[in-house]
Each structure stands twice: as C-alpha cells, then as structure tokens.
Amino acid sequence: MIKGALFDLDGVIADTSVYHFQAWRDLVAKHFNATLPDDLEAKTKGVSRGDSLRVILDYLGETVDQVTFEALADEKNTAYIKLLDDLRPANILPGITDFIANLKAQNIKLALASASLNGPYILEKLALSDAFDAVANPAEVTSGKPAPDIFIAAAQALNLEPQDCIGVEDAIAGVTAINASGAFSVAVGDASDLSHAKLHFPSTAELNLATIQKAFEVAR
Template sequence: MVKFKDIKGFVFDLDGVIADTSVYHSQAWHQLADELGVQWSDELADNLKGVSRMDSLELILKTGGKENDYTQEEKEKYAAKKNANYLDLLKGMDSSAILPGIADFLASLEENNYKLSLASASKNSPLVLEQLGLAKYFPEKVDPATLKHGKPDPEIFARGAEVLDLTPEQCIGVEDAKAGVESINSAGETSIGIGDVNVLSEADINFTNTSELTLANIKKAMEVGEG
C-alpha cells in the first residue's frame, strides 16, 4: 500500500459519500420503474448506486425483460424524465443532507492543503454541492459528459487525479458503491469504502460510516496496511 505521507489529494464520489442523494435517485428511478411496469426491489436499488443515468435505465429495463422494447430516442426521453423527477425532489435539499462528519473532514483536508476533486457520475453534482454549501471545496470536478465509460471502469477516478495534476498513486478515492471501489482500484489509487465491509471487501480501507472518515483514522489504517 502507498504510504500516507505520499498522499496529496482526495477524489470523492458524491452520492452516499458526501450526501445521501441516493435516496432522491432511488425515488426518481422507482417512479420511472413503476411507469415502465418493472418490479422495484431493494436489490435493484443497490445495483443502481454509482452507475450512470443511461446505464441505470438499461439495468431497469433488463430487470423487467424490456431491454429491447424501446428505441434509443425513447430511452433518452425516459432518462430525461427521471432526471426531471430527481431535480424536483432535490429542491428540498439543504446542508442538513450532508452525511455525518463530512463537513468537518472536508474542512480538515483544506486546512492540511490536500487537493480535492469530485468524481461523480451525476451531471447534477454541481447543483447538489451548491445546495449543500460545499461547492467551495471542489473547484475541480470530472465532467461526466466527457467520459466514455462508467464505473467500474477506472476512467472517472483516473480523471479525478488528472484534474488535480496528481498521479493516481498520490490520491485516495472515496466511495460507497462496489462499482466505485473497483473503479478506484483499477485507476491505481488507494480506495476507501464507506459502508458494509462484506459488499466493499475489495477496498484498501473500510469504514462503516462517514463519521469515521478522518485523517487520523486514514493514517492509522494505512500504517496498519504497511505493517
């Protein structure tokens, strides 16, 4: 494992790491799945975490055996409809939606001169950060519209390091989804998984929730890894 002293930057996912926007995504996708006649389940909701909008729609259609029922144009209209539902739900979001410990963690990273970037598949992430009052921490963001591949492909986290002018080895990626952790690992960065250790077992470092996310805890975990 890379040594803690060599880390210069952090690349963050948004949903489920900075704020629980996944709740709003799930509600919007659930609405669309009902409209499409696809059975909603907790398993389907989990599988959509960290996945791009079009890939999420394809997964819903496949779950319902309807992957060949719609043209590309129709699929894009449905994806746009889901996004409109999501934006409506976001209107009620404020700083109370920031996950425990995250505001303090971001402040400590800034104080200690770490570079920060956002690697979210959501095209709405700038709006979410503004509503949360956290946009100042993320002057650098990966534009998901410029990506060719979604998670678990390493592209988004590799770009997250690139926009900071850092090598992947100098960065820690933070994720709550299995596909995201795979993306971080494939990009050559140190991975932190937030959530169920059984689901995120491939992460280099595991924390059960965001309140455990501190520089001291990360340093301790990396030193144990070195040992």
C-alpha cells in the same frame, strides 16, 4: 503523503441515492406499470444514468429504441432534480463536513468523481462548491464506473497522479474503479459488499484522516 482526495457523491457526501431510486420507481410505475424491488437499488448505485436505466430495463425484460431510452433518462433526471429541490447543507452526511475541513487543513486538494451529471448542482445546494478544487465531468469520460476513468479524470483535474490520491466511495462499482485507477480506496458502508477496499469505515461519521494517512503510507 496524500496530495488529493477524490470523492464520490451519492452516499458519501449526501444520501441522494434514495432520490435516484425513487425517481426510477416513479418512472417505471408510469411507463411500465411495474414496481422495482429494494435490492435492485444496489445495482443502480454509483453508476451512470444510462447504465442504471439498462439495469432496470433488463430487470423488467423490456427493450426500447434509442430515442425512447434517452427520453426516459431525461424524464428521470427531471424528476430527480425536482426531488432535490429541498436539499440543504443539513443533508450532508455525518462527519463529512469535519473530514473535508481536515483535508483542507492539510492542504490536500479535493475533486468530485461522481457518475452524476448533477454533481455541481448538488454541491451548490449543499454549500460545498467552494470546498472542491475540481469536478470531473462524467460526460467527458469514455466509460463509467466500475471503469477507472472518472477517478483518473478527477486526479488529472487536480494536476495529480491517481497514486497520490485517496478515493472515497460507498458503492461496489466505485471501489472497483478507484482500485483500477491506482488511487487508494477508502470505503464507507456495508463491509460485506466493500471488502475489496484498501481501507473501510462503517460510516461517514467514522472517517478519520490520521488513520487513512497511516494506511496510505504503509500501502505506498
């Protein structure tokens, strides 16, 4: 039986990834007088702020010292939080509210396993803080996604083994991290990018707990 559900945030609970990339674009335009192509967003999705900045600097062919690196990351985060100011429960992605309610009805514990340091703030804006039993702190794990650390930490925060949990993701790096942790990976989004997931749904609106439970039991 499934005992825990480990959730990514951006693109799974709410589509905040668009705000991330808008903040990066504004930063790059200001400091490097450059633009970022749409297809670069996928490489910054689901990974830490620092890793995202490394991807962007690599694309730009730029190098900066550590002090500048940290200043750029902090400036981006400030801009991102400002963009989130109007975030409301109405911004929760389709199907997620019902899916969470179904998990809670089955006494399945919930933990957030997001690379975002702003996870607690976003849950609060979405009025979902009380729905989650734990929030893994990405600042306390050794390696970010695609390493499994954040999902292992999320399971541990629930006093569970990853093997007793499902992980829900929309990013390539995130699904890889779930698989490496030993949890059962459930992906939402573009199937061509997420074919390594154990189970796939085209969108959050189609998440179905009964289907997941059946696939989880077969896999175990």
